[in-house]
């Protein structure tokens with residue numbers, strides 16, 4: 001089944017790469033977007049998609065992405081994002097916060113603005129923003145990331161209101177604890193021990209494919225069905241702070 005074109009940002013690893021693979025399996029022609037060209041070229045070759053090197057925080061690069069992606073797009077997955085640091089507000093580095101706002105919030109805004117005409121032109125567009133449980137609750141040390149992901153959540157709600165009556169549905173997937181190769185390493189500046197400690201003793205954190213599965217499900221619902229929000233966590237994580245860890 002040909003489902004048209006899907007654009008996935010942050011497709012070089014983790015949830016983005018898994019989502020690109022899942023969407024290709026569902027019948028989308030996937031435009032794989034990220035800064036790291038080699039990775040997305042390999043992925044695009046694997047899934048018979050298209051690789052477009054793009055930093056979503058750069059408006060010119062996003063404009064070039066829109067030109068490359070085509071006049072009609074069925075699906076945009078705004079996945080590019082991430083956390084930097086786990087510093088309390090009183091000692092947080094404003095540059096870390098700026099970077100988190102840039103990639104999570106402004107990047108999502110820019111990709112959405114640039115691709116919205118093509119999503120609408122498809123007659124049946126879908127936007128899936130990858131938020132986080134961090135977009136629904138606060139936690140110590142998470143101030144910059146939680147503020148940015150709350151921004152993504154509110155942007156998603158706002159856009160759904162603004163687009164009512166037009167043929168583009170707007171959805172959010174908010175994962176909790178997902179063990180990927182890079183999220184935690186990036187947060188802790190490459191410190192493997194701190195990165196691994198996040199998942200220590202947790203029986204089966206989510207993996208990228210679990211989130212990709214949710215995105216694939218949302219995207220393939222009948223077009224009149226708008227899945228506003230899916231919060232998805234591992235069974236070991238009853239709430240942000242309530243994580244079961246074995247010995």
Ligand code: 8X3
Nearest residue numbers: 132133134175176177
């Ligand atoms: C990732 C979830 O708990 O690290 O988006 O904020 S958490």
